[in-house]
Amino acid sequence: MLDETARRTLDLEAGWWRYAGTKDAAIRECFDEEPAAYHRRLGRLLDEPAALAHAPVLVRRLRRQRARRLDSRSDRRLAG
Secondary structure, eight states: OOOHHHHHHHHHHHHGGGSSSOHHHHHHHHHSSOHHHHHHHHHHHTTOHHHHHHSHHHHHHHHHHHHHHHHHHHHHHHHO
């Protein structure tokens, strides 16, 4: 079961462009916290089965994006 903060995090991630300004501004407005803290919480949330049940399309998309970023980083390390 997701708590209120987790649900709000997924909701913001699904539609942050509806807010005026940048994503960072939307994070500060909605959560009154630094974007880094928000992204850490989101990263942990993506591994929660309850998050997948709550927003399956969003969570799968964000997991794919995260996997591509990690692959890209490991490719750069191997090449350098």
